[in-house]
Amino acid sequence: MLADMSEGEGATFKFACPNCGLHIEYLQTDAGRETNCPNCQDAIVLPVSAAAIIPPPVIAPPLPAPPLSAKPQPTRAVRSWKDDPATEKQLDYLKEIGYVPPGPLTKGDASRLIDQS
Numbered sequence: 001m002l003a004d005m006s007e008g009e010g011a012t013f014k015f016a017c018p019n020c021g022l023h024i025e026y027l028q029t030d031a032g033r034e035t036n037c038p039n040c041q042d043a044i045v046l047p048v049s050a051a052a053i054i055p056p057p058v059i060a061p062p063l064p065a066p067p068l069s070a071k072p073q074p075t076r077a078v079r080s081w082k083d084d085p086a087t088e089k090q091l092d093y094l095k096e097i098g099y100v101p102p103g104p105l106t107k108g109d110a111s112r113l114i115d116q117s
């Protein structure tokens with residue numbers, strides 16, 4: 001099987017015996033087959049994927065993620081009480097002082113108007 005060195009049969013894979021480290025070359029068509037290491041006779045399975053055989057070149061570890069300087073800013077981090085609609089109490093008070101709001105008031109607007117009154 002492994003002695004068949006005829007060319008043109010397809011790609012060959014190289015595989016290092018996990019037991020003794022002997023480099024075994026085999027045809028792609030033999031991938032997945034169980035065999036015995038010619039050196040140590042250890043039962044080995046010829047890997048199907050070349051990626052599993054030849055370790056990829058050492059790639060520099062990914063750079064540490066840059067500090068999150070550009071944190072996504074929520075347009076409105078925290079809803080302020082000032083954005084809540086004015087309370088009945090505030091509206092009553094404003095009515096009392098003769099202020100007629102042109103539209104819906106927020107608590108912030110109402111309290112500002114009340115402060116100014």
Ligand SMILES: [Zn+2]
Pocket residue numbers: 017018019020021022037038039040041042
């Ligand atoms: Zn071996």
